[in-house]
Amino acid sequence: MRQIGAIATDQEATRFIDYLLTQGIEGKSEQRNGEYLIWIHDEGQIEQARSELQAYRSNPSDQRYADASKEANSIRKVEHLKNEKRRKNVHDMRGKLGGVGMMSRAIPVTLVIMWICIGVTAVSMLAPSFFPGLSRSWLIDWLTFAPFSMRELALDKHDPFVAIEAGQVWRLITPIFPHGGLMHIAFNMWMWYSFGGLLERRLGSGRYLLMVLGLTIFSNVAAASASIYIDGNARELYAIGISGVLFGLFGFAWAKSTFEPQFGIQLPSQFVLVMMLWFGLCWMGYVGNIANWGHTCGLIAGVIAGFIPSRS
Secondary structure (H helix, E strand, C coil): CEEEEEECCHHHHHHHHHHHHHCCCCEEEEEECCEEEEEECCHHHHHHHHHHHHHHHHCCCCHHHHHHHHHHHHHHHHHHHHHHHHHHHCEECCCCCCCCCCCCCCCHHHHHHHHHHHHHHHHHHHHHHHCCCCCCHHHHHHHCCCCHHHHHHHHHHCCCCHHHHCCCHHHHCHHHCCCCCHHHHHHHHHHHHHHHHHHHHHHCHHHHHHHHHHHHHHHHHHHHHHHHHHHCCCHHHHCCCCHHHHHHHHHHHHHHHHHCHHHCEECCHHHHHHHHHHHHHHHCCCCCCCCHHHHHHHHHHHHHHHHCCCCC
16 A cells, blocks of 8 residues: 555545546545545556546546546445455355364265265274284275276286276276275364365355366376376375365365455465475375375366356
């Protein structure tokens, strides 16, 4: 904000501020030492505002200034209604990422997927205790992008889709359900319930489900493809967990928060920083065996989806 000059009376200052608003310039007047200082909000409009002030001083009784008051009031009313609607719709992430019990609106998609993840992980971890001849990988091998028995075939053919081409199309989605341990499932489900539930309430269950399915398939396919075509090791054919989708949801919310604030999602800068630090640490190898391509592709897909204008 910068001062561009002063006007003698309150009435004249108000009239000029109203006129500026009709020209798309936001400003305000401030009384000081018997005169009214004119302040402009946008630094990029300073020169235009100064030019308008010079024109106003040369002919303050011009009819265009008198007519501006009514138009300015209409602009302010419209802006007030927009702000009220935005305030009503905003779901501020501060203090809500751990918000167990924020159930003001049903989140069936979030809950169903959460319980599937918990159930699948629990069965894969506990089944060997009840059936000693059964390894933990028995269930996981049915859910990853390809079974381990097809690893050599995928590498030889340079084809990540060997299982899909064999008719096992469920593998496009199912890698998100099993998790690698208690910490993995606990952290992901906390994030999923808090963050995913927030977005489901904002988008509605139908749109949210479509986005989750899209992020799931895209991140799984892209991660498996990168593992074969770029890394050449097939490692991410066996990646498990919902982290890629979570990064996609984060990317979507980040894009909306930054470029479409009227959408009603606000991410605190601290949360964005933590997510990107975690993303970077994973790529640098400090976190262990992580599906980095899944995280990256999910994040990119989410950001792209976030740039798509919302329906009014």
